[in-house]
Amino acid sequence: MGRIVTIIGTRPEIIKMAPVVKALDRLDHDHVLVHSGQHYDLMMDRIFFRDMQLREPDEQFELKEQPPHLQVATTMRQVADATKGADLVIVHGDTNTTVAGALLARKQDRALAHVEAGIRSFDKTMPEEINRIVADQMSDLLFAPTSTSEKNLRQENVTSGVHVVGNSVIDALTQNLPIAEKKSDVLSRLGLRPRGYLVLTFHRAENVDSKEQLSRALDAF
Structure with a gap:
């Protein structure tokens, strides 16, 4: 039985990764869910965990409000103990938590998977674009949402370990639509x-x- 560590840190990541986390929990693996606390209002995050019917994280950290470079550094330091024994580290998207988890996995020689790989705005003035590119270049498994995302990766000479799997936000939508229709006022x-x-x-x-x-x-x- 292997050890999988999934790292999230923002409210969009909670929503998009909820179906993935639930699926990983059903596998015969030790699955550790880590929340970096990148979004500063942890009480608001709890609402998303509740509404998405997602279990609480195994490791919960707080970043407070910091400049982006300190968010990355602090996340790497705080999460290091959780990832050092991992067989696979999973990150999502394009946040500071994403790039921190990716760098940490590489520095600790852990296998790395990136969910939502290959998305590009082609605007490198956007911090998210840099985070996406860095995470993709370091990943062993790249889960691209669309064929366009796969094409973007090929154009950057990233061809190994790429899988077109669709966007997990669609799974989150279909799983939670009946709940929303029932509860919404x-x-x-x-x-x-x-x-x-x-x-x-x-x-x-x-x-x-x-x-x-x-x-x-x-x-x-």
Whole structure:
């Protein structure tokens, strides 16, 4: 029986990795779930664990608010004991937790898997783009969501260990849709008609921290 360590740290990772974590828990392996605490509101994270019906992490850390480079360094230091005996380390996506887990696995000579590999914006001013590229270059197993993602990896000479598997967020959606339909009160609470409204979300500091930028985005929409 091998030891698998899955590292997550943000709310999107909780959502997207919930189906993967549940599947890994069913295997005949010692599966350790580690939460880096990259998102600062741990109470809000608990809501996502509850709503996704996901078990609590085996290891829970807190990063507090730090610059990105310190988030990576602190995560590597805190998580090192959990990964040093792993047969496989799994990271997801493009966060500081992702690149910290990937670097740690390589430094400890552990096998590394990257879920959501090969996604590219082709904009290297984005921190996430650097994190994706670094994680992909170091990974032994690369789980690409689409054939386009696989093509992106080939163009970077990453061809070994690549598997096109679809996007786990779709699994999360299908698994949780019946729960959402049963529990949601948004229609009655806001006086909405089914299929008669749109949900629009914004994120990234450069979009939401500037009133002018946010106004331009809303005007464009």
